[in-house]
Amino acid sequence: MSKERKLFLIVAAVLIVGAFLITTQMENRFYYKAAYVVLQYVVLATAWNILGGYTGYVNFGTAGFFAMGAYTAVALIKTWKPPLYLLLVMGGLVSGLLGLGIGYLTLRLKGVFFSIATLALAVVLQMLISNWSYVGGGAGTAILKPRSVPLFSNYDEFLFFVMASIAVVSVAVAWLIEKSWIGRGMAAIRDNEEAAECMGVPILKLKLFATTVSGALMGIAGAPFSYFVVYIEPTSAFHLDYAVNSLAMPMIGGTTTWMGPLVGAVLVGTAQQIATVTLSSEMNLLIVGSLLVGFVVFAPDGLVGLFGKIRSRLAGREA
């Protein structure tokens, strides 16, 4: 166990250093922009999966948590322009608290009722932000990127590096949860909440833990958003794409392991980026929609489950 953990931490560190080294070699800004979006989805899908995949509570309000992280950052930038790491911390804190609050409010809701509540949350938050003129209101506001940043040749490369690091940390968090008693308890809640209660699994605490951690990671993913898009307005920050993608990617990859959302986000996210350039930007949701339908029908356990099944079948044939 501890050997496995050590290996995982080493791989994580190598990936972060690797992301940094890439920025010293590659020039083309488009790739950084595209990679940023894909990595952002790795974070969102992984965060969604902690609540939706591990615990079985389907969250349709990803856009709400993401945008709250983004707008927390906007409000702070407007006041005193703190360094980026503080924006990440505050974005995570605000969305984490939001997750904790929504967890408390929706404790009695299960299944589709929980999902509707989270969807409503995103709509309500969008209304509030649209009417808050300090952060630009419905019309939006322009955010100036810092002119330069040490060690990086431009800010896009820096943002890519930051999002890569957040992605690595998110996947590591999901991995740690999955391998712990917390993850085991979450799986029990997902599979049979009543039975979990009978076994003395602390359902309430685990659900709140899941909504909080999931929300916080989404908020952290949203915090650098305004620097990335330069002009932020509620319609794009609260876009339905975030909710649909961060739900579809784990479904396509597989929801019960840390690997599922990672695989799903990288594959679907990359396909969307390619489609945006070669076909049209409107094709994105069509791709996701068709893939989702296909996977739900033919491979409900996602790619990870599909590979597991093929592998065990091959092993069975050999034996």
Added chain:
Amino acid sequence: MRSSTTRTWKGPTLAHSIVVDNVSAGYGAVRVLHGVSIQVNDGETVVLLGTNGNGKSTLIKCIMGIIQPDEGEIYLEADGERINLAGKNPEEIVNLGVALVPEGRRLFPRLTVEENLLLGAYREEARRGIDRNIAFAFEAFPVLAERKNQLAGSMSGGEQQMLAVARALMSAPKVLLVDEPSVGLAPILVSRVIAKIRELKEEYQLTVLMAEQNFNQAVKIADRGYIIVHGEIAFAGEDTEALAGHELVKKYYLGA
């Protein structure tokens, strides 16, 4: 081979008994239990007899903290210390050494047999003895060892009931509550499950409260019992003969 001396489950065995005092409970506006008092003394196997809808499961759920009684007290007496269970949640009650084999088994069907067993040991204290306890479980139920990587939902009803019992024992309990182990099982399997519960009870010095409507199966294991009718204790039998001789049992269970 298995040693003849009694194996200590976890630390020294303490005296554990359950006292239910004048408990009333129900769901929303529907009252199910009306002033129920029962007692399960240390090391006893007590059966709670009653046909469907008389409140057996509700009483078990009250003891487990899954529903809270409206009135009355429930105590766990552990070595002279009296702990009030009313107001505690299931998590705390499991931590006090009470475990439940729920009605209808309530397994985790899409998790493996081994994962089901591990979840039985969620209790903090039980996690430390987990390797030993899982070895005990596999020894007591060899079929579970064979199927440890199989999904629990894919096993037969009898195997699932065995898993439910093994899972409850993973928390190293002192008091075992068993809710209708016979539901949905063929008679031969019910006999096997009951025999297994008796065996484990003696081996681990458990105090057992079993809710059951199958009288003939329940008396094989019970020291004494209560008959519950419409949420009230209709009869307290000091031994199984007293129970077998009672008119309610004759009427409902023996077809006389």
